[in-house]
Amino acid sequence: MATLKKDSLIKGTLILAAAALVARFLGLFQRIPLDYMLGDEGNIAFSAANMVYMIVLMIATAGFPSAISKMVSERYALGRPDEAQRIYRAGLLFGAVAGLVLAVSLFVLAPVFATIAKKPGIDLAVRAIAPALLFFPIIAMMRGYFQGRQMMSAGGTSQIIEQFVRVILGLLLGWIVLVLGWGDRWAAAAITFGSVFGGIAAFTVMLRFGRKLKRQDAGSRRTYNAEASAAFMPSRPAPSRMPASTLRYRTIYKEILSMSIPALITSVAINFINLFDVTFFMRLTERFYTEAEATLELADYGIKAVSLAGIPPILAIALSSSIIPVISSAYSLKRMNEVQRQSSTVMRIVCFTGVPFALLLTVASYSITGLIFASPSGSGAVAAMSAATILQITMMTSNSILYGMGKQRLSMRHTIIGLVLKVVFSVAFAPFLGVYGLILASTVCFGIVTLLNLAKINKEVKLFVLGKRWFPYLLAVALAALAGWGAEVGLLAVTDGWADKLSFLAAAAVATIVVGGIYAVLLLALRVITPEDVASFPRALRGPMNKLLRIFQRGAATA
Template sequence: MLKKDNLIRGTLILTVAALTARVLGLFQRVPLDYMLGSQGMIAFTIANQVYMVLLIIATAGFPSAVSKMVSERYALGQPAEAKRIFHAALAFGAITGVILSATLFIVAPTWAKIADLPSAYLAIRAIAPALLLFPIIAMMRGYFQGRQLMSAGGISQIVEQFMRVLLGLGLGLIVLDLGWGDDWAAAAVTFGSVFGSIGAFGVMIWFGRKLKRQDQMEQVKVKPRFNAEASAALMMSSSSSKSVRNSTVNQGSKTKFRKIYREILAMSLPALLTSMTVNLIYLFDTSFFKRLTSGFYTAEMSDIVQADYGIKAISLAGIPPILAIALGSTIIPVISSAFSVNNMKEVQKQASLVMRIVCFTGVPVALLLAIASYSVTGLLFVSPSGSDVVALLTIGTIVQITMMTTNSILYGMSRSKTSMYHTATGLLLKVVISVATAPFIGIYGLILGSTICFIVITMLNVRTINQIVTLRVLGKRWVPYLSAVAIAGLAGWLSERGVLLWTTNLPNKVSYFISASVTAAVVGALYVALLFVFKVITADDLHSFPNKLRKPLEKIMRIFTGNQKMRSK
């Protein structure tokens, strides 16, 4: 029996899945630092960034649109219409997958020349076949998210990463053993994405069949299965609306695909730019790195810095936004359901909750990786070179997280066009600042442009959200919250410096491991403790967490606040 997931449970499922996927992705990139030379790593990075951008174009924001439309139809008691939308999305995914897979294979040599690394065309072509299935998989994930069944997408993501990483690395090692060189090895590793797409597709097919059987068993029920977050509001709808809902429960939808595509495209095309913001930034940086920084770096140093940026910095900077990605996928159908029935109180509650969760969880992870970047980079990779780049890129993910979350909130409020305009403004600033500064300060100019881009988009998004509903994130607790972050960060920085000095005589990897572990323990423990000591987290905040997580946090609160009587819920 497939069960629906509420906001917190759905977020936890997607967070665990995304964290597992990112760890596996990191596991793939770490061996590359040992397996390949600088140009091989650059080729792998370029191929992945080109692929990711084209994959988003292939789906054109369809997963989020499908999720939103499906959740609205089920909230209004129109399951047949929701399934018709799903079938239309699958057809679109199949067609665009074939077209873009062939296109990427053909243009691979041209893009490799643009990136000033002609040999990268092998890696780009090797990843092209993965586009055949991933658009279809994305549509299926969007449908399951709209049905609030997050486990389907989560499990498929984990299976995809396992097959992509393990089979890709295995194939790469075989190619290196045959003596074919770095260019073919990079192509072999990227071909792992094809294996991943096959595994993920198999998982989605299994969930699809199981959900189909479950729906058939429930067809005898006249009463539609409403979203939990919207059911209260729907009960207060007018009697005429009820009759419309009941009349559509058991009827098949005859809506033409053309009409469905118009509705989906109206929502998905504006969301396209916001969905691919980070990927566009990384594609811009990796493709034009040498051209923009040629006057700042020597040819040899340029290869080293670009390889560090693509393999080390981008992979580690992908860890802090994991929660925001999960929250974005979960919050869209929840806010959309409430917004569709004009339940603005629920919209305000969920939007404020998701921003509060981001502050409590996403910020310290980014802070920790930035502070301990030297130890973490040295521990995972061949050397700690590029740790300064890792630190700057990861600290910038704090505003990247808020940008992604506010984009999702606006999407759920049917303000995707507004979000698109904000994103376009931020990306324009990114390009201008990068072009103006990279020739003089190298990679730091590219990162500066990205950070300013995230900040501007976030500010514009928050302003728009507050015009619809007032976000109540922390209120008067901002000062103690920032104090807790600053104190924990300073303590972590001093801990890392001290441990590195204390372990100078130990082997490097041992020193890096001890330093990273101590820093994580200091930052984590002090951060959590200060949140309670400064009363940043309240009893009401804890009640929004799942029971298994709430109980230990309540015990911690009692320790630091002396409050022996906690309300239970």
């Protein structure tokens, strides 16, 4: 393994985004055969088990990873690495204990959750995934520590390995169970049990990175002592004799909890929304659907809509993780210009990159859903959820900016307001609009939290995202969406006599090219992207983007 180095904001984001993208597509890859392997009840059991597991996992970690990332970053910035190590050990201890307690609790209480959801068949799948909680809280603490050291490759690598193992072994176990004739209920449980193997694999990877970093830190201290001795400077204590930090665990946990509870509320928001919708779907929509219709809609929602709509926010998730230690370090040193620059850059990046993916999944949802899954049923919910993710992206990113600035309580307060509105509007809309009522309520939540966050951030540092470029940017978005929708409708009409999958493939491919191409060309032609923006791009993209910018600038000059 090569030497571990600190990652810049852009590089760290790209590492986490690449890992999240691979993980998301592997998760989607797992759901595609599920649509063919399992019936509606099996799909509902798999979706519900994963959603309740994610909520319990976040409770088990209690927001500690983000808090550890922030605290470790601050300690290293202030030259107190011994305290950072003590914080890390406290996090590991908490993760081990919380994971054990909640793994047992989830296993025991699985039938209660199944009764609330009015789907008694999901208890087995919930119990099958419970043992994964023995590993993932500890893994989360380790990833938080590495993020605090601004070394994103450890968490990214472990996430990819985890997903490969989880998906492959889970599908294999599910196939074996179906071949044995045990039915959907046991097959869904077998597939969710793949998460346990994924946890073991991820834990092994993180241990390997941890040993590497420990040796590297020890070597750095020895090098420093040798140089100090040569320069007649006092040397640091040898690693074996370094005194332990006097920072008490009670003090550490008090500091962590003051940050982690707000982090827990904000990070659990999306999973809470998905779990709320799945848990109360049958109850809230019983006036709108028959029981058979509701079962079909719920299966499509959990397997198709949640999976596909989870793709656009991938970069925002990566940015949310990588921006916290960067802003925290700058804010702790009172470098407000750097806080302003990094915060503005992050918001600009999510506008440029997250929106086109959401647009594509919105305007071409019918073809994409029909191509990937057994049928295009549920494509309307896919389109609605994908459109809503535009506001979800801004909510998540602005939450992380506030967290890095030490305003985690404000972020928590705004998120709670949004979640309360989500529940209220779901109860109001779902009986009359069905699944679209639930999605509309989620959109209200995302929008309100985003507005509240941005108002508080601008009081601290004035964000400069696009300035006068907002109108041309929105024009580029609207024209790209309109062209993509027209391309999909046109191709579906032209290929009406083709095999379904071939027709969906042609329409989805053309829509992707049209949306991506027109969006990129208009951003450059309307000068939404400037040379200053390009300078913040990864090095590999700067050259091509600068060439394209010069082409459009020369064209505008000659015109």
